[in-house]
Amino acid sequence: MSQKASILHHNGVSYVLPFIVITSLFALWGFANDITNPMVAAFQTVMELPARQASMIQFAFYGGYATMAIPAALFIRRYSYKSGILLGLSLYAVGAFLFIPAAAQQSFTFFCCSLYILTFGLAFLETTANPFILSLGSKETSTRRLNLAQAFNPMGSLCGMAVASLIVLPNLWSDRRDAAGKIIFGTLSEAEKADIRLHDLAIIRDPYVCIGIIVVIMLVVIAVMKMPKTQETEAKSSDASVRTTLSHLFHNRIYREGVIAQFFYVAAQIMVWTFIIQYADHLGINKATAQTYNIVAMSLFLCSRFLATMLMKYLNGRLLLSIFGIGAALATAGCILIEGMTGLYCLIAISFFMSLMFPTIYGIALENVEPFDTTLGAAFLVMAIVGGACMPVLQGSIIDMGGAEHVICGLPSVNVSYVLPFVCFLIITLYGFRCYLARDKK
Secondary structure (H helix, E strand, O other): OHHHHHHHHEEOOOOOHHHHHHHHHHHHHHHHHHHHHHHHHHHHHHHOOOHHHHOOHHHHHHHHHHHHHHHHHHHHHHOOOHHHHHHHHHHHHHHHHHHHHHHHOOOOHHHHHHHHHHHHHHHHHHHHHHHHHHHOOOOHHHHHHHHHHHOOHHHHHHHHHHHHEEEEEEHHHHHHHHHOOOOOOOOHHHHHHHHHHHHHHHHHHHHHHHHHHHHHHHHHHHOOOOOOOOOHHHHHHHOOOOHHHHHHHOOOOOHHHHHHHHHHHHHHHHHHHHHHHHHHHOOOOOOOHHHHHHHHHHHHHHHHHHHHHHHOOOHHHHHHHHHHHHHHHHHHHHHHHOOOHHHHHHHHHHHHHOOOOOHHHHHHOOOOOHHHHHHHHHHHHHHHHHHHHHHHHHHHHHHHHOHHHHHOOEEEEEHHHOOOHHHHHHHHHHHHHHHHHHHHHH
């Protein structure tokens, strides 16, 4: 009980109820993130796209964050956290419901545009919810509090993965295989492909429509709920200009490097999870079965996040970030150099070490940012999610470089493509060490 009190109570004020409600939003965007990852492989087959073009799904999804993070921060700075949450939920619902006409038109571009709008809403939610959670209590426990809230994000992710694994991928007619394990969709006539495409796009559409309905319900709940005032929300009345805030942020080295580290972390996370299916496919495993390995990876991620939150009570978060960064780099090296199921197990193990990275980088970066600078500071950290838009496309290009044999330098091209996440984890490890040394020096 003492741990709970130290995290969710401050100066005699309880933040338990708003913490629970805002934490539920983490699950909502976790669902969207991780039902979308396997859609890259699904669209690649049903729309007959190369890996690079199919990965434009991730470019659209995470590009929405880059586009809307700063406008979201300026909106929240002018109005309130609650207004930002309500607008974010509205955009989320609109993007989800646009999957209905996208499926009817059978247009890959339309699907990308729908996801782009959906992530406008996610940009508002992440720009709002993360700093709001940090503000619900003392500054000393802010990083632990955010890690606890972020632990519920993979619960939504697991739901998204379960829907993809149990409902979407097994029912895709385009993924039917022959006795040798090869997909037969490409050998069919155009008329047969058209019928299958109509069926499969409807299967892809339905989960997004369902989550859109849930989002509308959450919108109504939060609209009628009263949110507490915190130091950060009260700081919105400050006369500090955007230019002054930008100057403060730019001259804060730990914050500045935190934005860079966050860019590479999100890039690594999306690459690791997006191409698990392609990695398993190279081993002759179908998409539905391959998605179960994604679920195992996310389960490890979830358990490790609770473990990391507990460890932060005893060990410095900056040191933990460095240790977990080394672990992630070693596991990534294993998935590159070791072929077969052992390499796949190494790929799954990366998720254990990624668990604390996003909230810990976020918390460290904002630790010494002034309250009236927090909203805009949070926006740049959310904008760094654009790493998830840029790097998967590059990884898809590396996979395509393998040609028909899917081999580069004697290794499967999908294995070689994980060099990109390996470099990302080295950068994150360096950030953790630099921040830890800076703290000791101070």
